[in-house]
Amino acid sequence: MQKITFMNPLVSVGFALMLGTSMLAAPAAADTIKMAWSQDATGLDPHKQTAFSSIRFLELMYEPLVRLDTEAEIVPAVASAWSFNDAATELTITINPNAKFHNGAAVTAADVKASYERILNEETSAASRANFTSITSIETPDDGTVIFKLSEPNVPILTAMASINSAILPASAIKAGTVGTEVVGSGPFVFGSWNPNSSSSLKANPDWAGGNVAIDGLEINVLPDETAILAALRTKQIDFALINDPFVATLIPDVKGVQLIKKPVLSYHVLQLNPSRGALQKLGVRQAISCAVDRQDILDTALLGEGSVTGPLTMDAYKSDVSELFCYERDVEKAKSLLAKAGYPDGFSAKIMAASGEPPTAAAEAQVLQSQLAEVGIKLEIEIKELNVYIDAWLAADFDMAVALNGGRPDPFTMYNRYWTKAGNLQKVSNYIDDTLDSLMIQGREETDPAKRKVIFAKFDKHLAEMSPWVWLYTGFTYAAVQDSVQGFEATPTGSLFGLSAVTVSK
Numbered sequence: 001m002q003k004i005t006f007m008n009p010l011v012s013v014g015f016a017l018m019l020g021t022s023m024l025a026a027p028a029a030a031d032t033i034k035m036a037w038s039q040d041a042t043g044l045d046p047h048k049q050t051a052f053s054s055i056r057f058l059e060l061m062y063e064p065l066v067r068l069d070t071e072a073e074i075v076p077a078v079a080s081a082w083s084f085n086d087a088a089t090e091l092t093i094t095i096n097p098n099a100k101f102h103n104g105a106a107v108t109a110a111d112v113k114a115s116y117e118r119i120l121n122e123e124t125s126a127a128s129r130a131n132f133t134s135i136t137s138i139e140t141p142d143d144g145t146v147i148f149k150l151s152e153p154n155v156p157i158l159t160a161m162a163s164i165n166s167a168i169l170p171a172s173a174i175k176a177g178t179v180g181t182e183v184v185g186s187g188p189f190v191f192g193s194w195n196p197n198s199s200s201s202l203k204a205n206p207d208w209a210g211g212n213v214a215i216d217g218l219e220i221n222v223l224p225d226e227t228a229i230l231a232a233l234r235t236k237q238i239d240f241a242l243i244n245d246p247f248v249a250t251l252i253p254d255v256k257g258v259q260l261i262k263k264p265v266l267s268y269h270v271l272q273l274n275p276s277r278g279a280l281q282k283l284g285v286r287q288a289i290s291c292a293v294d295r296q297d298i299l300d301t302a303l304l305g306e307g308s309v310t311g312p313l314t315m316d317a318y319k320s321d322v323s324e325l326f327c328y329e330r331d332v333e334k335a336k337s338l339l340a341k342a343g344y345p346d347g348f349s350a351k352i353m354a355a356s357g358e359p360p361t362a363a364a365e366a367q368v369l370q371s372q373l374a375e376v377g378i379k380l381e382i383e384i385k386e387l388n389v390y391i392d393a394w395l396a397a398d399f400d401m402a403v404a405l406n407g408g409r410p411d412p413f414t415m416y417n418r419y420w421t422k423a424g425n426l427q428k429v430s431n432y433i434d435d436t437l438d439s440l441m442i443q444g445r446e447e448t449d450p451a452k453r454k455v456i457f458a459k460f461d462k463h464l465a466e467m468s469p470w471v472w473l474y475t476g477f478t479y480a481a482v483q484d485s486v487q488g489f490e491a492t493p494t495g496s497l498f499g500l501s502a503v504t505v506s507k
Contacts, residue, residue: 031505033486035220036229037242039357040197042388045180046167047119047126051391052267052358052407052495055164056242059498060202060218061102062167062185063210065093065112066158067498070490072266072315072410074158077210078107078168078186088153088448093146098209101170102183102190109140114171116148118179130418130425131160134445153446156413163409188213188501197222214504224357229481233258239486239505242497243479245360246306252481261480263491266314266408266415269303269359271352271369271471276431277400278350284342286468291327292335292376293369299474302364307476312416313461314408314475320458326466335376347377350400354382355390359405365473366403397429407494408475412457413445420464432469 041054046062049055065079080096099107116138119126134154139147160166168186173179183191188208192201200220204213223229226248232238234255243249252260271293279285295309313319322328339347352369354362363384370380385393393399409415419430420437427433440460447453465472478495488503
């Protein structure tokens, strides 16, 4: 394998949004961005949070070693350079010498080591732990250098590091146990205040190593009704909004002086089955559900057709033609036959849970699924839960079926390692694994030849769709509404709002 080295200067791009009141205050000064979105964060610990709303908020304040740009390419963050050895079993990171935490302390190798040791500690319950279990040791020869020793070749580990779930925290905060109660990052914005489910404020970080933040800060309001966000855009009470509802997004172009920015995302809408429960333990039952689902109908109904039907892999470099995947053309008769062979000729009853607000299409998806599955005798009871309650139930795998919107990554291993390997830290959520899935994932992690990796993950994609532990539905878009006075924001395939660090405001 060729040595991989990156030495470009630190680049900036930006992101943010979150929380607010049901009543908007008067517009802020021109150099402070007034923002709104419909869903609040659920916590402040970047290593533990899985909700999109939390991640989007925390990405403004914390930084990982590297991040993904608008084309999902890896670019510097806390790290200014990196290189693998020829065998891809050792990764050397050079820390940006200008990187500082918001308390003024320099970001050092000791902070990086402490952060990854915290992620790897099972007691932390870190969301990204499974991506880093190949790390056997972390060496810090000096304050600006970190060397990750790996048990086997693992080029995808660098993509895994480009996540806020892998944020670099002060070693002092980790030792003091204040992570999650205090926010001390190294990102473009400094924590000001947070009133859960109401409002928050962030100030520009004048010492950000990523470059100059042209605005003074962000004032963010939570407006659960996105039609209220639309009204606030019309009256220019807000400058920037994250839009989740595709119907509201279609109305943005009609608002004078407001632009709609949209980009296809890697995240995917999915019907998660729990293969550890009742009838869902049987392959034939899960396959019957896959055959009974009309994915395009769900997309057209819930998302107004704003997206594409997808298999498990959503990134262009690896995704399969869905016509080649198991039962992606709806077949009701085949579904009934599979149910009968599995011992359920008359179907069965189950519950399906969905979160209120994230995504806003969840209830509609659940209703269409309820109708479609009823045609083959599967009777669903819909349970709508508040987001924090939903997340707790999801993490505990306390559901029969769940409508979910899960994050995507540009590398298949990084995207699915936590679910579909035997050592995955969210294996207890997926509740399904077999030797084929585990083997293909490990092969994909260790293989360094791109063409061979594509063959491996094509097999993975098809096998996962056929085993049907989940039923993948579609991918959509990320939407942002921006007043003409706000310039320079670029959307990303991950849905990040980090690009807010690069915006300017015309007077």
